[in-house]
Amino acid sequence: MVVKFLDLKKQYLSIKEEIDSAIFRVIENSAFIGGDEVLRFEEEFSAFLGGGVRTLGVGNGTDALEIAIQSLNLPQGGEVLIPANTFVATAEAVVRNGLKVVFVDCGQDYTLDISDLESKITPACVAIVAVHLYGQSARMNEILKLAKNYGLKVIEDCAQSHGATYNGEKVGTFGDIGAFSFYPGKNLGAFGDGGMIVSRDSLLLRRCREIAHHGGLKKYEHNIVGRNSRLDSIQAAILRVKLRYLESWNARRREIAGLYLEALRGLPNIALPEVKESCVCVWHLFVIRSLKRQALREALQREGIEYGLHYPLSLPNTPAYSKVAFVRETACKNATLWQDEILSLPMGEHLENEEAQRVVEVLKDALCG
Ligand SMILES: Cc1ncc(COP(=O)(O)O)c(C=O)c1O
Structure with a gap:
Protein backbone atom coordinates (compact mmCIF):
# COMPACT_ATOMS: atom_id res chain seq x y z
CA MET A 1 0.00 0.00 0.00
CA LYS A 242 -12.48 25.23 -2.00
CA LEU A 243 -13.26 27.64 0.85
CA ARG A 244 -16.69 26.02 1.08
CA TYR A 245 -15.00 22.70 1.91
CA LEU A 246 -12.26 23.99 4.19
CA GLU A 247 -14.02 23.40 7.52
CA SER A 248 -14.94 19.81 6.64
CA TRP A 249 -11.44 19.09 5.31
CA ASN A 250 -9.94 20.53 8.51
CA ALA A 251 -12.31 18.37 10.57
CA ARG A 252 -11.11 15.30 8.66
CA ARG A 253 -7.50 16.29 9.38
CA ARG A 254 -8.42 16.40 13.08
CA GLU A 255 -9.85 12.87 12.84
CA ILE A 256 -6.64 11.57 11.29
CA ALA A 257 -4.59 13.40 13.94
CA GLY A 258 -6.79 11.86 16.65
CA LEU A 259 -6.19 8.42 15.20
CA TYR A 260 -2.41 8.95 15.11
CA LEU A 261 -2.32 10.39 18.63
CA GLU A 262 -4.32 7.57 20.14
CA ALA A 263 -2.40 4.81 18.40
CA LEU A 264 1.08 6.24 18.97
CA ARG A 265 0.68 7.45 22.57
CA GLY A 266 3.02 5.73 25.03
CA LEU A 267 5.39 4.26 22.46
CA PRO A 268 9.10 4.52 23.27
CA ASN A 269 11.39 6.99 21.51
CA ILE A 270 8.70 9.20 20.08
CA ALA A 271 7.42 12.67 21.05
CA LEU A 272 3.91 13.43 19.80
CA PRO A 273 2.66 16.91 18.89
CA GLU A 274 1.00 18.83 21.71
CA VAL A 275 -2.05 21.02 21.19
CA LYS A 276 -2.64 23.85 23.66
CA GLU A 277 -6.02 23.90 25.39
CA SER A 278 -6.81 27.31 23.92
CA CYS A 279 -6.32 26.07 20.35
CA VAL A 280 -8.22 24.27 17.65
CA CYS A 281 -5.44 22.94 15.44
CA VAL A 282 -6.01 22.44 11.70
CA TRP A 283 -3.10 20.00 11.38
CA HIS A 284 -1.41 21.38 8.30
CA LEU A 285 1.34 18.97 9.32
CA PHE A 286 1.52 16.16 11.87
CA VAL A 287 5.08 16.35 13.19
CA ILE A 288 6.58 13.79 15.55
CA ARG A 289 10.09 13.74 17.00
CA SER A 290 12.28 10.72 17.47
CA LEU A 291 15.92 10.00 18.27
CA LYS A 292 15.43 7.03 15.97
CA ARG A 293 14.39 9.17 13.03
CA GLN A 294 16.72 7.53 10.56
CA ALA A 295 15.29 4.06 11.30
CA LEU A 296 11.75 5.44 10.98
CA ARG A 297 12.55 7.10 7.66
CA GLU A 298 14.00 3.89 6.29
CA ALA A 299 10.99 1.85 7.44
CA LEU A 300 8.48 4.32 5.95
CA GLN A 301 10.34 4.49 2.68
CA ARG A 302 10.57 0.71 2.45
CA GLU A 303 6.81 0.43 2.94
CA GLY A 304 5.89 3.11 0.39
CA ILE A 305 4.79 5.70 2.95
CA GLU A 306 5.66 9.29 2.05
CA TYR A 307 6.91 11.66 4.75
CA GLY A 308 8.41 15.13 5.03
CA LEU A 309 10.92 17.09 7.13
CA HIS A 310 9.72 20.51 8.24
CA TYR A 311 12.34 21.74 8.29
CA PRO A 312 15.63 19.88 7.68
CA LEU A 313 17.61 22.84 9.08
CA SER A 314 16.31 25.46 11.45
CA LEU A 315 16.86 28.87 9.84
CA PRO A 316 19.79 30.09 12.01
CA ASN A 317 21.69 27.00 10.80
CA THR A 318 21.22 27.65 7.09
CA PRO A 319 24.02 29.30 5.08
CA ALA A 320 21.77 32.25 4.20
CA TYR A 321 20.93 33.12 7.82
CA SER A 322 24.01 32.16 9.85
CA LYS A 323 26.70 34.71 10.66
CA VAL A 324 25.30 37.46 8.46
CA ALA A 325 24.87 41.15 9.22
CA PHE A 326 21.10 41.12 8.94
CA VAL A 327 20.73 38.55 11.74
CA ARG A 328 21.41 39.18 15.44
CA GLU A 329 23.05 35.94 16.54
CA THR A 330 21.22 34.18 19.35
CA ALA A 331 21.00 30.59 20.60
CA CYS A 332 17.92 28.54 19.71
CA LYS A 333 18.52 25.28 21.55
CA ASN A 334 15.32 23.36 20.84
CA ALA A 335 15.17 24.31 17.17
CA THR A 336 18.76 23.14 16.65
CA LEU A 337 18.29 19.89 18.60
CA TRP A 338 14.97 19.07 17.02
CA GLN A 339 15.96 19.65 13.40
CA ASP A 340 17.50 16.15 13.49
CA GLU A 341 14.49 14.55 15.18
CA ILE A 342 11.39 15.92 13.46
CA LEU A 343 9.41 13.85 10.97
CA SER A 344 6.13 14.83 9.27
CA LEU A 345 3.67 11.97 8.73
CA PRO A 346 1.14 11.88 5.87
CA MET A 347 -1.67 14.30 6.72
CA GLY A 348 -4.70 15.53 4.85
CA GLU A 349 -8.33 14.88 4.10
CA HIS A 350 -7.19 12.53 1.34
CA LEU A 351 -6.20 9.84 3.85
CA GLU A 352 -8.40 6.82 4.52
CA ASN A 353 -8.40 5.39 8.07
CA GLU A 354 -6.69 2.23 6.79
CA GLU A 355 -3.87 4.32 5.36
CA ALA A 356 -3.32 6.15 8.65
CA GLN A 357 -3.45 2.80 10.44
CA ARG A 358 -0.80 1.45 8.08
CA VAL A 359 1.45 4.41 8.95
CA VAL A 360 0.97 3.61 12.64
CA GLU A 361 1.77 -0.10 12.13
CA VAL A 362 5.00 0.66 10.30
CA LEU A 363 6.09 3.16 12.98
CA LYS A 364 5.22 0.72 15.77
CA ASP A 365 7.23 -2.05 14.14
CA ALA A 366 10.20 0.21 13.64
CA LEU A 367 10.09 1.53 17.21
CA CYS A 368 9.27 -1.67 19.09
CA GLY A 369 9.90 -4.53 16.67
C1 LIG B 1 5.08 29.58 7.43
C2 LIG B 1 5.08 30.03 5.99
N1 LIG B 1 5.22 31.34 5.71
C3 LIG B 1 5.20 31.78 4.44
C4 LIG B 1 5.04 30.92 3.38
C5 LIG B 1 5.14 31.48 1.98
O1 LIG B 1 4.05 31.24 1.18
P1 LIG B 1 4.20 31.12 -0.43
O2 LIG B 1 4.84 29.81 -0.71
O3 LIG B 1 2.79 31.19 -0.91
O4 LIG B 1 5.02 32.27 -0.88
C6 LIG B 1 4.85 29.56 3.63
C7 LIG B 1 4.58 28.59 2.57
O5 LIG B 1 5.13 28.19 1.69
C8 LIG B 1 4.89 29.09 4.96
O6 LIG B 1 4.74 27.80 5.26
Whole structure:
Protein backbone atom coordinates (compact mmCIF):
# COMPACT_ATOMS: atom_id res chain seq x y z
CA MET A 1 0.00 0.00 0.00
CA VAL A 2 1.39 3.40 -1.02
CA VAL A 3 0.41 6.18 1.38
CA LYS A 4 0.68 9.66 -0.08
CA PHE A 5 1.81 12.65 1.93
CA LEU A 6 -0.54 14.85 -0.07
CA ASP A 7 -3.01 13.99 -2.85
CA LEU A 8 -4.15 17.04 -4.76
CA LYS A 9 -5.51 14.99 -7.66
CA LYS A 10 -7.87 13.10 -5.35
CA GLN A 11 -9.06 16.37 -3.85
CA TYR A 12 -9.67 17.84 -7.31
CA LEU A 13 -11.63 14.80 -8.47
CA SER A 14 -13.88 15.03 -5.39
CA ILE A 15 -15.05 18.54 -6.44
CA LYS A 16 -14.23 18.40 -10.16
CA GLU A 17 -17.52 19.72 -11.52
CA GLU A 18 -17.53 22.81 -9.33
CA ILE A 19 -13.86 23.56 -10.01
CA ASP A 20 -14.19 23.06 -13.75
CA SER A 21 -17.20 25.34 -13.96
CA ALA A 22 -15.47 28.02 -11.83
CA ILE A 23 -12.46 28.01 -14.17
CA PHE A 24 -14.71 28.00 -17.23
CA ARG A 25 -16.67 30.98 -15.82
CA VAL A 26 -13.50 33.07 -15.60
CA ILE A 27 -12.52 32.13 -19.15
CA GLU A 28 -16.02 32.92 -20.43
CA ASN A 29 -15.98 36.32 -18.72
CA SER A 30 -12.34 36.85 -19.69
CA ALA A 31 -11.70 39.01 -16.62
CA PHE A 32 -8.32 37.53 -15.85
CA ILE A 33 -6.95 40.17 -13.50
CA GLY A 34 -8.98 41.51 -10.58
CA GLY A 35 -12.72 41.72 -11.13
CA ASP A 36 -15.63 40.00 -9.48
CA GLU A 37 -13.98 36.68 -8.55
CA VAL A 38 -11.17 38.34 -6.63
CA LEU A 39 -13.49 40.82 -4.91
CA ARG A 40 -15.90 38.09 -3.89
CA PHE A 41 -13.17 35.79 -2.64
CA GLU A 42 -11.75 38.66 -0.56
CA GLU A 43 -15.20 39.24 0.94
CA GLU A 44 -15.84 35.55 1.55
CA PHE A 45 -12.44 35.03 3.18
CA SER A 46 -13.00 38.11 5.41
CA ALA A 47 -16.36 36.64 6.47
CA PHE A 48 -14.72 33.27 7.11
CA LEU A 49 -12.12 34.84 9.41
CA GLY A 50 -14.56 37.13 11.21
CA GLY A 51 -13.27 39.57 13.84
CA GLY A 52 -13.82 42.56 11.58
CA VAL A 53 -10.77 41.90 9.37
CA ARG A 54 -10.63 42.94 5.72
CA THR A 55 -8.50 41.23 3.12
CA LEU A 56 -6.37 41.89 0.04
CA GLY A 57 -5.45 39.17 -2.44
CA VAL A 58 -1.81 39.13 -3.58
CA GLY A 59 0.50 36.93 -5.65
CA ASN A 60 1.67 34.49 -2.96
CA GLY A 61 2.23 34.13 0.78
CA THR A 62 5.77 35.48 0.68
CA ASP A 63 4.56 38.68 -1.03
CA ALA A 64 1.73 38.90 1.51
CA LEU A 65 4.23 38.88 4.38
CA GLU A 66 6.68 41.21 2.69
CA ILE A 67 4.05 43.79 1.71
CA ALA A 68 2.34 43.54 5.11
CA ILE A 69 5.63 44.31 6.86
CA GLN A 70 6.40 47.16 4.44
CA SER A 71 3.03 48.75 5.17
CA LEU A 72 3.98 49.12 8.84
CA ASN A 73 6.74 51.64 7.94
CA LEU A 74 9.14 50.21 10.50
CA PRO A 75 12.47 52.03 10.98
CA GLN A 76 15.24 50.63 8.73
CA GLY A 77 17.59 48.32 10.60
CA GLY A 78 15.03 47.69 13.35
CA GLU A 79 14.97 44.17 14.78
CA VAL A 80 12.12 41.76 14.16
CA LEU A 81 11.66 38.67 16.33
CA ILE A 82 10.74 35.56 14.36
CA PRO A 83 10.79 31.81 15.10
CA ALA A 84 13.95 29.85 14.28
CA ASN A 85 11.75 26.99 13.11
CA THR A 86 9.60 28.26 10.27
CA PHE A 87 9.58 28.27 6.49
CA VAL A 88 12.28 30.56 5.11
CA ALA A 89 9.73 33.02 3.66
CA THR A 90 9.12 34.46 7.15
CA ALA A 91 12.75 35.55 7.36
CA GLU A 92 12.92 36.71 3.73
CA ALA A 93 10.03 39.11 4.26
CA VAL A 94 11.89 40.75 7.16
CA VAL A 95 15.26 41.03 5.41
CA ARG A 96 13.71 42.28 2.14
CA ASN A 97 12.30 45.20 4.14
CA GLY A 98 15.74 46.30 5.35
CA LEU A 99 15.10 44.97 8.85
CA LYS A 100 17.19 42.70 11.05
CA VAL A 101 16.12 39.18 12.04
CA VAL A 102 16.29 37.94 15.63
CA PHE A 103 15.61 34.21 15.86
CA VAL A 104 13.56 32.94 18.78
CA ASP A 105 13.47 29.31 19.93
CA CYS A 106 10.36 27.13 19.71
CA GLY A 107 8.49 25.58 22.62
CA GLN A 108 6.94 22.10 22.87
CA ASP A 109 4.09 23.23 20.56
CA TYR A 110 6.70 24.32 17.93
CA THR A 111 5.55 27.94 18.03
CA LEU A 112 7.42 30.88 19.67
CA ASP A 113 8.76 30.04 23.13
CA ILE A 114 7.53 32.94 25.25
CA SER A 115 10.36 33.13 27.77
CA ASP A 116 12.95 32.99 24.99
CA LEU A 117 10.98 35.64 23.12
CA GLU A 118 10.97 38.00 26.08
CA SER A 119 14.65 37.42 26.82
CA LYS A 120 15.56 38.49 23.27
CA ILE A 121 13.66 41.79 23.25
CA THR A 122 15.95 44.85 23.22
CA PRO A 123 15.27 48.56 22.55
CA ALA A 124 16.18 47.89 18.89
CA CYS A 125 13.19 45.53 18.44
CA VAL A 126 10.24 46.85 16.45
CA ALA A 127 8.03 43.83 15.70
CA ILE A 128 7.25 40.17 16.28
CA VAL A 129 6.19 37.74 13.56
CA ALA A 130 4.00 35.09 15.18
CA VAL A 131 3.98 32.02 12.94
CA HIS A 132 1.08 29.64 13.49
CA LEU A 133 3.15 26.63 12.54
CA TYR A 134 1.93 23.20 11.47
CA GLY A 135 -1.71 24.35 11.84
CA GLN A 136 -1.60 25.54 15.44
CA SER A 137 -1.84 29.10 16.74
CA ALA A 138 1.10 30.68 18.52
CA ARG A 139 0.50 31.82 22.14
CA MET A 140 -1.24 35.02 21.12
CA ASN A 141 -2.26 36.26 24.61
CA GLU A 142 1.34 36.30 25.78
CA ILE A 143 2.65 37.64 22.46
CA LEU A 144 0.14 40.51 22.36
CA LYS A 145 0.91 41.35 25.99
CA LEU A 146 4.67 41.52 25.34
CA ALA A 147 4.05 43.55 22.18
CA LYS A 148 1.98 46.04 24.14
CA ASN A 149 4.51 46.32 26.98
CA TYR A 150 7.45 46.87 24.63
CA GLY A 151 5.66 48.85 21.90
CA LEU A 152 6.12 46.21 19.16
CA LYS A 153 3.99 45.55 16.08
CA VAL A 154 2.60 42.04 15.62
CA ILE A 155 2.48 40.34 12.22
CA GLU A 156 0.76 36.96 11.99
CA ASP A 157 2.10 34.39 9.52
CA CYS A 158 -0.97 32.23 8.93
CA ALA A 159 0.36 30.35 5.89
CA GLN A 160 -0.10 26.98 7.64
CA SER A 161 -3.23 27.65 9.64
CA HIS A 162 -6.34 28.49 7.58
CA GLY A 163 -9.23 28.17 10.02
CA ALA A 164 -7.17 27.46 13.16
CA THR A 165 -8.51 29.16 16.29
CA TYR A 166 -7.10 30.53 19.54
CA ASN A 167 -9.59 31.16 22.35
CA GLY A 168 -12.34 30.68 19.78
CA GLU A 169 -11.09 33.35 17.34
CA LYS A 170 -9.51 32.59 13.99
CA VAL A 171 -5.81 33.24 13.49
CA GLY A 172 -5.23 36.31 11.39
CA THR A 173 -7.57 38.37 13.58
CA PHE A 174 -5.13 39.08 16.44
CA GLY A 175 -2.18 41.08 15.17
CA ASP A 176 -1.75 44.43 13.45
CA ILE A 177 -1.64 42.61 10.14
CA GLY A 178 -1.44 39.03 8.89
CA ALA A 179 -0.55 36.96 5.84
CA PHE A 180 -1.94 33.76 4.30
CA SER A 181 -0.51 31.57 1.55
CA PHE A 182 -2.62 29.58 -0.90
CA TYR A 183 0.29 27.48 -2.16
CA PRO A 184 -1.31 24.28 -3.55
CA GLY A 185 -0.37 22.04 -0.62
CA LYS A 186 -1.80 24.34 2.06
CA ASN A 187 -5.07 23.53 3.89
CA LEU A 188 -6.66 25.99 1.46
CA GLY A 189 -4.59 25.77 -1.70
CA ALA A 190 -4.90 27.26 -5.18
CA PHE A 191 -3.93 25.65 -8.49
CA GLY A 192 -0.77 27.73 -8.48
CA ASP A 193 0.44 30.63 -6.34
CA GLY A 194 -1.79 32.89 -4.28
CA GLY A 195 -1.72 34.88 -1.06
CA MET A 196 -3.78 37.18 1.15
CA ILE A 197 -3.10 40.08 3.49
CA VAL A 198 -5.54 40.52 6.36
CA SER A 199 -6.02 43.38 8.79
CA ARG A 200 -8.64 45.25 10.77
CA ASP A 201 -6.79 48.49 10.04
CA SER A 202 -8.21 49.89 6.80
CA LEU A 203 -5.35 52.40 6.43
CA LEU A 204 -2.77 49.62 6.56
CA LEU A 205 -4.69 47.57 3.99
CA ARG A 206 -4.97 50.63 1.77
CA ARG A 207 -1.20 51.07 1.95
CA CYS A 208 -0.75 47.39 1.08
CA ARG A 209 -3.03 47.83 -1.92
CA GLU A 210 -0.96 50.78 -3.11
CA ILE A 211 2.30 48.85 -2.68
CA ALA A 212 0.94 45.79 -4.48
CA HIS A 213 -0.66 47.78 -7.33
CA HIS A 214 2.27 49.82 -8.67
CA GLY A 215 2.04 52.46 -5.98
CA GLY A 216 -1.54 53.63 -6.47
CA LEU A 217 -5.18 52.80 -6.00
CA LYS A 218 -6.15 53.60 -9.58
CA LYS A 219 -4.61 52.79 -12.93
CA TYR A 220 -1.69 55.13 -13.73
CA GLU A 221 -1.77 56.65 -10.25
CA HIS A 222 1.67 56.19 -8.64
CA ASN A 223 1.81 57.83 -5.22
CA ILE A 224 4.67 55.70 -3.96
CA VAL A 225 7.16 53.33 -5.57
CA GLY A 226 5.16 50.14 -5.73
CA ARG A 227 5.37 46.70 -7.28
CA ASN A 228 3.04 44.15 -8.82
CA SER A 229 1.52 41.42 -6.70
CA ARG A 230 -2.01 40.27 -7.52
CA LEU A 231 -4.19 37.27 -6.81
CA ASP A 232 -5.06 35.78 -10.16
CA SER A 233 -8.80 35.64 -11.03
CA ILE A 234 -8.73 31.94 -11.93
CA GLN A 235 -7.08 31.19 -8.58
CA ALA A 236 -9.69 33.29 -6.77
CA ALA A 237 -12.52 31.39 -8.49
CA ILE A 238 -10.95 28.05 -7.49
CA LEU A 239 -10.34 29.23 -3.92
CA ARG A 240 -13.99 30.33 -3.61
CA VAL A 241 -15.05 26.75 -4.33
CA LYS A 242 -12.48 25.23 -2.00
CA LEU A 243 -13.26 27.64 0.85
CA ARG A 244 -16.69 26.02 1.08
CA TYR A 245 -15.00 22.70 1.91
CA LEU A 246 -12.26 23.99 4.19
CA GLU A 247 -14.02 23.40 7.52
CA SER A 248 -14.94 19.81 6.64
CA TRP A 249 -11.44 19.09 5.31
CA ASN A 250 -9.94 20.53 8.51
CA ALA A 251 -12.31 18.37 10.57
CA ARG A 252 -11.11 15.30 8.66
CA ARG A 253 -7.50 16.29 9.38
CA ARG A 254 -8.42 16.40 13.08
CA GLU A 255 -9.85 12.87 12.84
CA ILE A 256 -6.64 11.57 11.29
CA ALA A 257 -4.59 13.40 13.94
CA GLY A 258 -6.79 11.86 16.65
CA LEU A 259 -6.19 8.42 15.20
CA TYR A 260 -2.41 8.95 15.11
CA LEU A 261 -2.32 10.39 18.63
CA GLU A 262 -4.32 7.57 20.14
CA ALA A 263 -2.40 4.81 18.40
CA LEU A 264 1.08 6.24 18.97
CA ARG A 265 0.68 7.45 22.57
CA GLY A 266 3.02 5.73 25.03
CA LEU A 267 5.39 4.26 22.46
CA PRO A 268 9.10 4.52 23.27
CA ASN A 269 11.39 6.99 21.51
CA ILE A 270 8.70 9.20 20.08
CA ALA A 271 7.42 12.67 21.05
CA LEU A 272 3.91 13.43 19.80
CA PRO A 273 2.66 16.91 18.89
CA GLU A 274 1.00 18.83 21.71
CA VAL A 275 -2.05 21.02 21.19
CA LYS A 276 -2.64 23.85 23.66
CA GLU A 277 -6.02 23.90 25.39
CA SER A 278 -6.81 27.31 23.92
CA CYS A 279 -6.32 26.07 20.35
CA VAL A 280 -8.22 24.27 17.65
CA CYS A 281 -5.44 22.94 15.44
CA VAL A 282 -6.01 22.44 11.70
CA TRP A 283 -3.10 20.00 11.38
CA HIS A 284 -1.41 21.38 8.30
CA LEU A 285 1.34 18.97 9.32
CA PHE A 286 1.52 16.16 11.87
CA VAL A 287 5.08 16.35 13.19
CA ILE A 288 6.58 13.79 15.55
CA ARG A 289 10.09 13.74 17.00
CA SER A 290 12.28 10.72 17.47
CA LEU A 291 15.92 10.00 18.27
CA LYS A 292 15.43 7.03 15.97
CA ARG A 293 14.39 9.17 13.03
CA GLN A 294 16.72 7.53 10.56
CA ALA A 295 15.29 4.06 11.30
CA LEU A 296 11.75 5.44 10.98
CA ARG A 297 12.55 7.10 7.66
CA GLU A 298 14.00 3.89 6.29
CA ALA A 299 10.99 1.85 7.44
CA LEU A 300 8.48 4.32 5.95
CA GLN A 301 10.34 4.49 2.68
CA ARG A 302 10.57 0.71 2.45
CA GLU A 303 6.81 0.43 2.94
CA GLY A 304 5.89 3.11 0.39
CA ILE A 305 4.79 5.70 2.95
CA GLU A 306 5.66 9.29 2.05
CA TYR A 307 6.91 11.66 4.75
CA GLY A 308 8.41 15.13 5.03
CA LEU A 309 10.92 17.09 7.13
CA HIS A 310 9.72 20.51 8.24
CA TYR A 311 12.34 21.74 8.29
CA PRO A 312 15.63 19.88 7.68
CA LEU A 313 17.61 22.84 9.08
CA SER A 314 16.31 25.46 11.45
CA LEU A 315 16.86 28.87 9.84
CA PRO A 316 19.79 30.09 12.01
CA ASN A 317 21.69 27.00 10.80
CA THR A 318 21.22 27.65 7.09
CA PRO A 319 24.02 29.30 5.08
CA ALA A 320 21.77 32.25 4.20
CA TYR A 321 20.93 33.12 7.82
CA SER A 322 24.01 32.16 9.85
CA LYS A 323 26.70 34.71 10.66
CA VAL A 324 25.30 37.46 8.46
CA ALA A 325 24.87 41.15 9.22
CA PHE A 326 21.10 41.12 8.94
CA VAL A 327 20.73 38.55 11.74
CA ARG A 328 21.41 39.18 15.44
CA GLU A 329 23.05 35.94 16.54
CA THR A 330 21.22 34.18 19.35
CA ALA A 331 21.00 30.59 20.60
CA CYS A 332 17.92 28.54 19.71
CA LYS A 333 18.52 25.28 21.55
CA ASN A 334 15.32 23.36 20.84
CA ALA A 335 15.17 24.31 17.17
CA THR A 336 18.76 23.14 16.65
CA LEU A 337 18.29 19.89 18.60
CA TRP A 338 14.97 19.07 17.02
CA GLN A 339 15.96 19.65 13.40
CA ASP A 340 17.50 16.15 13.49
CA GLU A 341 14.49 14.55 15.18
CA ILE A 342 11.39 15.92 13.46
CA LEU A 343 9.41 13.85 10.97
CA SER A 344 6.13 14.83 9.27
CA LEU A 345 3.67 11.97 8.73
CA PRO A 346 1.14 11.88 5.87
CA MET A 347 -1.67 14.30 6.72
CA GLY A 348 -4.70 15.53 4.85
CA GLU A 349 -8.33 14.88 4.10
CA HIS A 350 -7.19 12.53 1.34
CA LEU A 351 -6.20 9.84 3.85
CA GLU A 352 -8.40 6.82 4.52
CA ASN A 353 -8.40 5.39 8.07
CA GLU A 354 -6.69 2.23 6.79
CA GLU A 355 -3.87 4.32 5.36
CA ALA A 356 -3.32 6.15 8.65
CA GLN A 357 -3.45 2.80 10.44
CA ARG A 358 -0.80 1.45 8.08
CA VAL A 359 1.45 4.41 8.95
CA VAL A 360 0.97 3.61 12.64
CA GLU A 361 1.77 -0.10 12.13
CA VAL A 362 5.00 0.66 10.30
CA LEU A 363 6.09 3.16 12.98
CA LYS A 364 5.22 0.72 15.77
CA ASP A 365 7.23 -2.05 14.14
CA ALA A 366 10.20 0.21 13.64
CA LEU A 367 10.09 1.53 17.21
CA CYS A 368 9.27 -1.67 19.09
CA GLY A 369 9.90 -4.53 16.67
C1 LIG B 1 5.08 29.58 7.43
C2 LIG B 1 5.08 30.03 5.99
N1 LIG B 1 5.22 31.34 5.71
C3 LIG B 1 5.20 31.78 4.44
C4 LIG B 1 5.04 30.92 3.38
C5 LIG B 1 5.14 31.48 1.98
O1 LIG B 1 4.05 31.24 1.18
P1 LIG B 1 4.20 31.12 -0.43
O2 LIG B 1 4.84 29.81 -0.71
O3 LIG B 1 2.79 31.19 -0.91
O4 LIG B 1 5.02 32.27 -0.88
C6 LIG B 1 4.85 29.56 3.63
C7 LIG B 1 4.58 28.59 2.57
O5 LIG B 1 5.13 28.19 1.69
C8 LIG B 1 4.89 29.09 4.96
O6 LIG B 1 4.74 27.80 5.26
